[in-house]
Each structure stands twice: as C-alpha cells, then as structure tokens.
Amino acid sequence: MAAKPRPGSPRLTDAARPATFEVEAHNERGEMVPTAIAGEHPLTLYLDKRELVTLMTLGHAPEALAIGYLRNQRLADSIEDIVAVQVDWETDAVAVTTRKAGKNIAKKIGKRTVTSGCGQGTMFGDLMEEIDDVKLRNDLTLGDAELFVLIEKVRKHETIYKQAGAVHGCALATRQGEILMFVEDVGRHNAVDAIAGFMWLDAIDGSDKVFYTTGRLTSEMVIKCAQMRIPFLVSRSGLTKMGHQIAERVGLTMIGRASGRHYLAFTGKHRLKHTAPQPTALA
Amino acid sequence: MAAKPRPGSPRLTDAARPATFEVEAHNERGEMVPTAIAGEHPLTLYLDKRELVTLMTLGHAPEALAIGYLRNQRLADSIEDIVAVQVDWETDAVAVTTRKAGKNIAKKIGKRTVTSGCGQGTMFGDLMEEIDDVKLRNDLTLGDAELFVLIEKVRKHETIYKQAGAVHGCALATRQGEILMFVEDVGRHNAVDAIAGFMWLDAIDGSDKVFYTTGRLTSEMVIKCAQMRIPFLVSRSGLTKMGHQIAERVGLTMIGRASGRHYLAFTGKHRLKHTAPQPTALA
Numbered sequence A, B: 001m002a003a004k005p006r007p008g009s010p011r012l013t014d015a016a017r018p019a020t021f022e023v024e025a026h027n028e029r030g031e032m033v034p035t036a037i038a039g040e041h042p043l044t045l046y047l048d049k050r051e052l053v054t055l056m057t058l059g060h061a062p063e064a065l066a067i068g069y070l071r072n073q074r075l076a077d078s079i080e081d082i083v084a085v086q087v088d089w090e091t092d093a094v095a096v097t098t099r100k101a102g103k104n105i106a107k108k109i110g111k112r113t114v115t116s117g118c119g120q121g122t123m124f125g126d127l128m129e130e131i132d133d134v135k136l137r138n139d140l141t142l143g144d145a146e147l148f149v150l151i152e153k154v155r156k157h158e159t160i161y162k163q164a165g166a167v168h169g170c171a172l173a174t175r176q177g178e179i180l181m182f183v184e185d186v187g188r189h190n191a192v193d194a195i196a197g198f199m200w201l202d203a204i205d206g207s208d209k210v211f212y213t214t215g216r217l218t219s220e221m222v223i224k225c226a227q228m229r230i231p232f233l234v235s236r237s238g239l240t241k242m243g244h245q246i247a248e249r250v251g252l253t254m255i256g257r258a259s260g261r262h263y264l265a266f267t268g269k270h271r272l273k274h275t276a277p278q279p280t281a282l283a
Helices: A062-074 A105-110 A122-129 A143-157 A160-164 A188-201 A217-227 A241-250 B062-072 B105-110 B124-131 B142-154 B160-164 B189-201 B218-226 B241-250
Strands: A018-027 A032-038 A043-045 A051-058 A082-088 A092-099 A169-175 A179-183 A210-213 A234-235 A255-259 A262-267 B018-026 B032-038 B041-047 B050-057 B082-088 B093-098 B168-173 B180-186 B210-213 B234-237 B252-259 B262-267
Touching: A018 A160, A018 B234, A032 A160, A032 B241, A032 B262, A043 A122, A043 B241, A051 A062, A062 A082, A062 A092, A062 A188, A082 B142, A105 A188, A122 A241, A143 A169, A143 A179, A143 A210, A143 A234, A143 A255, A143 A262, A160 A169, A169 A188, A179 A188, A188 A210, A188 A217, A217 A234, A217 A241, A241 A255, A241 A262, A241 B032, A241 B041, A262 B032, A262 B180, B018 B160, B032 B160, B041 B062, B050 B062, B062 B093, B062 B105, B062 B189, B124 B218, B124 B241, B142 B180, B142 B210, B142 B234, B142 B252, B142 B262, B160 B168, B168 B189, B180 B189, B189 B210, B189 B218, B218 B241, B241 B252, B241 B262
Parallel strands: A043 A092, A210 A234, A234 A255, B041 B093, B210 B234, B234 B252
Antiparallel strands: A018 A032, A018 B262, A043 A051, A082 A092, A169 A179, A169 A210, A255 A262, A262 B018, B018 B032, B041 B050, B082 B093, B168 B180, B168 B210, B252 B262
C-alpha cells in the first residue's frame, strides 16, 4: 500500500521492500520444501538529522511507518510539520525533515523510556497523562451485523500472513465494515504506526472509525487507538489487564476474541448494538 | 516459577503478581461471560539507582526477568556481579544492585538504540558484533523423535495462555525433550529474558539445550538464543528473513512450524537427526 500524497503533504520516497522471500526448508521426511518467509529490516529513523530509533520492520510501508511513529510518539504535531520523508535502504535509514527542526525534540527524546511487552519505546508517562484528555465520540454506535461483515472481510483479505506468517496485521475500517487500509508488519506496533501515518497522509479522521488488529490488546495498543481518537477497537486475540483498565478509563469500545460470528465486548458496550439476527441459542 | 537461589547468589524478593484476573465480558448474545485476562504491569528497572527501562510484564517472574534483561543486554557479565534484586509493586519498580556499581554502565546505556518488531530496546549493533564471536557446539544432535516428545509436552503444559491468551511462552528443554523451565509473559522478549535469568540463578549451561518459543523467530529471538549459547531453537510459528540470516550466520539449528509430528528445519540441519519412525508418506 503506497501513500498517495495530497498537495502540500510531505515529499516521500516510495521505497517499499518485498514483503516475502523464499528459502529452502526441510520437513520431517527430509524433503526440501521451498518456504516463503517475511522480510525484516532494521530502519534507523533520523529526525532532523538526529538519530532517534531503530525499528525492525517488514519494510512494506516505511514512509508511513516513520510518519506514524512520530505521530504516535508525539514527536510531530501534525502532518504539516513534516517536509520530507526519505527512505534509503542502502543505509537502512529514513530521514525525516520537519519545519520545526529541533524545537522541543531534544527535551522530548530526553524523557523517553523504553517499554516492552512487544512494544516499541514510548514515552509512557506522558502518554498516560494525555490519555486522560482524550474524548472519544459517544454519539456513534457499531452494529454487530457490521462487525461480522468486517471480520469476514479481514478473513478473506489477501495477506502476507497467509503466505509467510510471522507478521501482525491492522486494519482501519468504517462502521459499515469496509476496510479502508490494511497494513502488516513484523512488529504489531509498526503496523499500527503505519496506519497512523497513512491516516495523516490521507487526512482521514479516526473519530468515527473502527480499528482492527490481529494482535493482542495490550496497554500500548489501547493507548495508540485512543490517541488516534478511534472509539472502536477490535481484535481476534485476547487482552491484558492494563489494556482493559486503560480502555475502561478512556471509554473505548473494546472487543476481543472476534471470530466468525462470535466476540466478547469488554468495555464501552454502550456503543455496541445488536443488529445481527440472533444465532440459534444453546440455552 | 520462583527462583531458588544457590549459596552466594543474589538476594531476591519473591514478588510474583497473579497471572490472571477475571473481568466481565458480554458475548454476541448479550450474555455476561466472566473471562480471565492476563496481567500486565509496568516494571521500571533501576540499575544501581539509575533508571534504565520500563518493561511491560505479566509480573510472574519479575526477579528473573530483571536479571535476564541485564544479561541479554550485556549490562551484567555474570550472576556474581549481582548483589540484590528487589521488586516493589507499590512503586512498580525493581532495584538491582551490582558489585561494579556504575562501571561501564553509563557508557553502555549511552549507546543504546531502541529496536522494535515486538522487541525491547537492545544495543543492536553491539549484539550483532558479538554474534560473530559465538561458537555453538557442533558435537551434539537432536533427534526428531525427541523433538516430537518436546512438542507434545509443551502442548500438554498447563499454561496461562490456555486460561487467558495474550501471552507468549518459552521453554528451556533437554535434548531428550524434558522441559526444565517454562515462562510466559505478555512480551515475547520478557519470557526469553526471564529464562535467561533463571538459567543464571540455577547455573544451567545452555550449550546442550533446546529453546522452545510459541512466538515468531525474529532477529532478536535468534540473537538471544545464540547469546545463551543454545544450539537448538524451536517455534511453532514462522520466521523472518533477518532471523533466518542470523541463524545461518551463527550456525544455529532453527526449526519452525513445529506442531504435532511436523516441522520445517530452516538452518543448521546437520544437528538434526531423523530418529522417529517415518510417517506414512504421501508420495
């Protein structure tokens, strides 16, 4: 998925790497089986010539990843701040140039701590403070009939995962269940960040959208969804206690174990409507 | 799994948090379903009073996690360096005291970059240099009959994953397929690091062992396995190109897609022996 810049948006390279590579593997019968594996590349992000972070990425949407990383880490305030994003795979580097070169960045970077739990480094304390200011729209609902449409569309989507495994996928969708963008990466958070980057590039407002992830709903996933002002977060996986606590605190509608025509709504169920015909009840 | 310190090993707290918590969820029929979810806690690591990192963790083996993190980040050279590891969940902190307080640490921390791809921060460049010095034992083999024993034991293991999902598991095993330790965490790398910590605490040599992970075989997973001098790395998931490249470079025996009586051997197959009776061939 290549970014389609609008007039006035940053100058971008278009440097996607191939998503999969074929290697030789040997199975339990000793037979050689050509097998597709997912790409993984280090990508060092330079912000106004200052080295910031090395991301391990599939490299399929490196420009959007860099922009979304800066967005979600609050190192850029708007897409207008960003003048250029230039990826160079010769040096495994992405150089981002901003209009505000240097301002505040040193201070912000100085405060960074590294979080794990399958996470990138984030300024965790700052993000939690910010979360308390997030107001998600409460005038919208999601029908479970439309949720089932989305689940089915994700299931049928052509994915790198189906070819090679070892990646997580994220989708931004409408409340009608239409997929607007779908990004996969070897890191769960890279996939979310790339979506955040595409949303800025395409001027897409998250406040009436649904965010789907194949990954687990940990604290960072919930924080990033709330930062993008998206009121609906859906996963086919489970969740953690902190993911649950933060979703409750910010009033997010969080749905886990979404598969087929089943789901579990954990928080914010006031936005979820039963619009699908009832399945035959077991009791 | 609590660490059992030997004489002369560090003073440890024993501050495991409960692994799961029950919350109320509502299913597609509107029924309330009590659901177990995995714990997730921030744990800020202080090394000789210097704040180093905040890990998001299940909190089930925090002392071993802290030790293994320092081991795998090369911030401690041996278990003898570590005097005390004290976890305090009131402040979400673990304080590690070393004999060499301060030496080299500032320099090492200064060089750190943050990698992602579901990774914690690592000093990536340094680790890659170190990897070239790793010599894995080549006088050992693993029979696939024993591999199938291990796969079956992992399948039957009582896990937090079965209760609550949202965690990754790692096991250290013998080449006979016996599980020596099994650790789960919300972060893949935390689980590996906790195993590395337990190995130091229990003085277990990795050079003739098998490392099993439920997670993907990315670059960081392969690097950590090689750092622990473990020649066999097994996963039920897939792998990435960089994981493959590093495994090849260091001569690791890497097995993916291990499930039931099936597997794919990707690298180092000279150490893998066909000892299991051949399944009925399809061709």
